[in-house]
Amino acid sequence: MLFRLSSRLFWSAVTLLGTAVLTFLLVNAVPGDVARVIAGPKASADVIKAIHTKFHLDEPIWKRLGYHLNDLAHGDLGQSFVTEQPVAEAILTRLPTTAAVSALAIVMWMLLAVPLGVLTAKYSGSWFDRIVLVLSTLSLSLPAFWLARMLQYSLSYKLGWFPVAGFRGFSHLLLPAATLALLTVGYYARLVHSNMTEVLNSPYIRAARAKGASETAVLFKHGLRNAMIPVITVLGMDVAGLLGGVLFVENVFALPGIGTLAVQSVFNLDVPVIMGTVMFSAVIVVGANLVVDVLYRWIDPRIKSAA
Amino acid sequence: MPLLEIKNLQIEFGAGVRAVRAVDGVSLSLEAGKTLCLVGESGSGKSITALSIAKLVPSPPARYVGGEILLEGLDVLKMSSSELRDVRGGLVSYVFQEPGASLNPVFRVGAQIKESLQYHRPEAANDTEVIRLLKLVGISAPESRMRNYPHEMSGGMQQRVMIAMALASQPKLLVADEPTTALDVTIQAQIIELLSDLRLKLGMAVLFITHNLGILGDLADNVAVMYAGQIVERGTMREVLQRPIHPYTRSLIQSVPALDIEVERLTAIPGTVPLSGAFPSGCRFHPRCPIAQPACSSRMPDLADVPNGRAVRCPFWDSSGNARTTSRKA
Numbered sequence: 042m043l044f045r046l047s048s049r050l051f052w053s054a055v056t057l058l059g060t061a062v063l064t065f066l067l068v069n070a071v072p073g074d075v076a077r078v079i080a081g082p083k084a085s086a087d088v089i090k091a092i093h094t095k096f097h098l099d100e101p102i103w104k105r106l107g108y109h110l111n112d113l114a115h116g117d118l119g120q121s122f123v124t125e126q127p128v129a130e131a132i133l134t135r136l137p138t139t140a141a142v143s144a145l146a147i148v149m150w151m152l153l154a155v156p157l158g159v160l161t162a163k164y165s166g167s168w169f170d171r172i173v174l175v176l177s178t179l180s181l182s183l184p185a186f187w188l189a190r191m192l193q194y195s196l197s198y199k200l201g202w203f204p205v206a207g208f209r210g211f212s213h214l215l216l217p218a219a220t221l222a223l224l225t226v227g228y229y230a231r232l233v234h235s236n237m238t239e240v241l242n243s244p245y246i247r248a249a250r251a252k253g254a255s256e257t258a259v260l261f262k263h264g265l266r267n268a269m270i271p272v273i274t275v276l277g278m279d280v281a282g283l284l285g286g287v288l289f290v291e292n293v294f295a296l297p298g299i300g301t302l303a304v305q306s307v308f309n310l311d312v313p314v315i316m317g318t319v320m321f322s323a324v325i326v327v328g329a330n331l332v333v334d335v336l337y338r339w340i341d342p343r344i345k346s347a348a
Numbered sequence: 349m350p351l352l353e354i355k356n357l358q359i360e361f362g363a364g365v366r367a368v369r370a371v372d373g374v375s376l377s378l379e380a381g382k383t384l385c386l387v388g389e390s391g392s393g394k395s396i397t398a399l400s401i402a403k404l405v406p407s408p409p410a411r412y413v414g415g416e417i418l419l420e421g422l423d424v425l426k427m428s429s430s431e432l433r434d435v436r437g438g439l440v441s442y443v444f445q446e447p448g449a450s451l452n453p454v455f456r457v458g459a460q461i462k463e464s465l466q467y468h469r470p471e472a473a474n475d476t477e478v479i480r481l482l483k484l485v486g487i488s489a490p491e492s493r494m495r496n497y498p499h500e501m502s503g504g505m506q507q508r509v510m511i512a513m514a515l516a517s518q519p520k521l522l523v524a525d526e527p528t529t530a531l532d533v534t535i536q537a538q539i540i541e542l543l544s545d546l547r548l549k550l551g552m553a554v555l556f557i558t559h560n561l562g563i564l565g566d567l568a569d570n571v572a573v574m575y576a577g578q579i580v581e582r583g584t585m586r587e588v589l590q591r592p593i594h595p596y597t598r599s600l601i602q603s604v605p606a607l608d609i610e611v612e613r614l615t616a617i618p619g620t621v622p623l624s625g626a627f628p629s630g631c632r633f634h635p636r637c638p639i640a641q642p643a644c645s646s647r648m649p650d651l652a653d654v655p656n657g658r659a660v661r662c663p664f665w666d667s668s669g670n671a672r673t674t675s676r677k678a
Contacts, residue, residue, distance in 0.1 A: 244445075247399075340454070
């Protein structure tokens with residue numbers, strides 16, 4: 042167990058290092074002089090030169106990569122070229138908004154998907170099952186930016202049920218989170234459905250019925266816990282995919298989250314912020330996978346002894 | 349009044365013209381405290397019959413087309429779902445074929461036994477009672493074993509846990525559906541012996557489902573042999589084992605290898621059990637029957653009473669005096 046955990050930690054570190062090197066190289070492959078971006082088109086040659094010296098822009102790329110990794114290893118993500126705010130601070134101040142939207146979205150889609158998946162498995166082939174299947178396909182196929190705009194237009198602007206944009210409180214999070222949830226709920230409803238269908242055919246479900254368990258206990262106690270094992274894995278991986286969706290939704294609803302920060306930094310060619318947000322996402326993905334690994338042991342006792 | 353009485357039970361799968369009758373007119377009765385053995389090959393309908401006693405055959409896809417299942421005089425097929433829950437694991441408990449798959453992998457075995465207690469004897473749902481039950485089924489160190497997950501136990505021990513779980517409610521009828529098929533031979537004998545002990549100690553009736561007549565020896569009082577959804581022979585265990593009269597039973601007993609005679613090849617019944625839905629006309633056994641007559645393919649024989657309280661579904665049972673009488677115990 043200890044060995045397994047330390048080997049997981051080692052490979053997590055390798056993943057993060059790889060991400061750091063790759064983002065650095067990619068950002069450097071983007072055409073354009075960063076100094077021009079910082080100083081503006083009318084800056085004098087002296088100013089440009091000063092900036093080049095300050096950010097080591099004239100040195101060879103492998104040396105600059107070395108500086109970058111060294112900074113990262115010391116926990117220093119650098120400063121924004123545009124606002125001069127430390128990148129770590131920019132991310133941390135925006136983190137709560139993104140985390141709140143994401144968490145709310147996860148809660149929303151799980152609360153919908155789990156009952157839908159369980160009931161469609163129980164009543165497989167019924168009209169209810171078929172309607173949910175169609176809606177799930179729809180949910181899977183809708184593009185995030187389109188759905189976000191449509192909901193914003195109809196529910197907020199036309200009907201006035203939700204704030205249109207911006208962030209001044211919990212109610213501003215509802216529609217963005219609902220958008221994310223609607224985009225994901227179909228996939229999870231099908232995932233729970235297929236796992237549950239398999240579980241419901243297993244002998245221990247028959248045994249649970251045979252000992253007098255109520256249908257609710259059969260489905261939600263004996264069935265669901267087993268059906269959720271693969272769902273938890275996918276959920277862990279989806280925290281990554283969620284960051285992608287958040288990007289669109291935050292921008293449409295003008296939420297001051299990490300998604301808007303990332304998009305702004307790309308438009309501004311604000312290299313430290315771009316690299317910082319990418320690194321942050323990588324940490325989240327790797328961390329989520331670690332958490333899932335630990336959760337897994339709790340939810341499926343068979344894994345403990347197999348490790 | 350017998351504890352269990354099944355009258356003319358008919359169960360179908362599918363609908364309309366493609367409906368398949370997996371259980372076709374089965375009648376059985378079992379007195380309190382007695383043991384009945386239901387024998388047949390795979391696909392004979394014996395497990396479905398056994399499961400239907402607590403209405404455990406999922407419906408759909410199955411349909412209970414006709415007949416009655418009386419438990420202490422009450423028809424199970426007419427019960428509401430809450431009455432059924434009281435019967436399941438209460439009056440009637442089940443032990444299944446694959447203990448490893450029948451225990452829920454994510455809960456500790458103690459918790460699973462306690463769950464049964466909560467449903468049927470909530471006042472006894474505590475660790476002391478769980479330990480007592482585990483001791484009763486011969487599990488050593490029950491205090492630590494109850495905290496095991498099913499995968500941490502051997503197959504024999506898992507089956508003992510299943511039995512403990514079944515006994516939690518102090519059932520009057522224990523249905524054991526091929527409880528030893530998935531186990532090693534030595535463990536099989538232990539489990540059979542355990543069931544036999546418990547039956548006497550607790551005075552419960554046992555319905556034992558098996559495809560292997562030899563395994564039971566004299567555990568059972570009565571035996572019913574099933575073939576293609578029907579009962580073909582019924583009688584006391586001793587009578588049927590020593591003097592089987594239906595040609596199918598005879599073949600079945602002959603195919604149990606004897607320990608005292610060396611043979612080149614094991615005896616098998618030619619052909620296979622017909623799939624339900626593709627039953628032959630007339631007597632369903634006639635294509636495989638060594639004494640089949642031309643009439644057998646046109647008319648389905650009735651289950652007729654014969655001397656010594658037996659019944660047989662074969663009009664020619666008496667004409668086959670050449671049959672070898674077998675006396676065999678496991």
